[in-house]
Amino acid sequence: MDVPPFIIVAIDGGAASGKSTSSRILSDRFNLLHVDTGSFYRAITAEFLRLGVDAADLPAVHAAAARLRFGTRLNGRSAQMEIGGRVVLDADIRSRTVNDHVSHFAAIPEVRTALLAYQRGQADVARSHGFRGLVMEGRDIGSMIFPQADFRFFLHADPAERARRRAREGQQDSIAERDRLDSSRKTSPLACPPGATSIDTTHQSLDQVVELMATPIAHRLSAA
Numbered sequence: 001m002d003v004p005p006f007i008i009v010a011i012d013g014g015a016a017s018g019k020s021t022s023s024r025i026l027s028d029r030f031n032l033l034h035v036d037t038g039s040f041y042r043a044i045t046a047e048f049l050r051l052g053v054d055a056a057d058l059p060a061v062h063a064a065a066a067r068l069r070f071g072t073r074l075n076g077r078s079a080q081m082e083i084g085g086r087v088v089l090d091a092d093i094r095s096r097t098v099n100d101h102v103s104h105f106a107a108i109p110e111v112r113t114a115l116l117a118y119q120r121g122q123a124d125v126a127r128s129h130g131f132r133g134l135v136m137e138g139r140d141i142g143s144m145i146f147p148q149a150d151f152r153f154f155l156h157a158d159p160a161e162r163a164r165r166r167a168r169e170g171q172q173d174s175i176a177e178r179d180r181l182d183s184s185r186k187t188s189p190l191a192c193p194p195g196a197t198s199i200d201t202t203h204q205s206l207d208q209v210v211e212l213m214a215t216p217i218a219h220r221l222s223a224a
């Protein structure tokens, strides 16, 4: 009997572009492990802040990054990061302070390198738990982490619409500033990678955006 294909779906985009909600829906629909790499950068940021490490103090960042030990725990279909055996809670990583600092730490090449193998290793986590694949969201998934992914999507939306979405979630977030930092950094800047499918979500409902991604995925899985 043929082994069903293991598929990798990469979804990149700026803050509040709709990545997380649509990734979760695709994860449920196709039994894919959901991996939110933004939560990893947020978790590292919360840990650096807890340790009193300043993003401007590069030697201290490098030393702290080298000491981090990561693990993964499953929360339903989502991968949750553990640092030093402790699971990192959502409440601790969605704070205003983390929002303000995360892009500064994420721009440091050694921080990105510290996460590279861990992020790629999520494919093994998905395989070993019997998922059909993985849907990974972030800023550099289709360009750097999984450039050979079966599907690569890039979501974007007007800044005003994205700010409205974040406000509706009750969050204070420096979206414009994070986007500026994320797009202008030297290492793995936020950009639509060549060959990825770009989707403007400004005037589309969540259902419409999900269908644009789900249709080719369903086609691939049913053809297998």
Ligand code: CDP
Pocket: 014, 015, 016, 017, 020, 037, 038, 039, 041, 042, 102, 103, 104, 106, 107, 137, 138, 139, 140, 141, 178, 179, 182
């Ligand atoms: O959810 P939201 O779109 O606000 O952001 P996020 O996905 O939680 O990511 C938080 C921050 O982590 C981003 O602003 C980036 O600075 C950084 N990040 C990154 O550099 N590379 C990734 N693959 C994912 C996130």
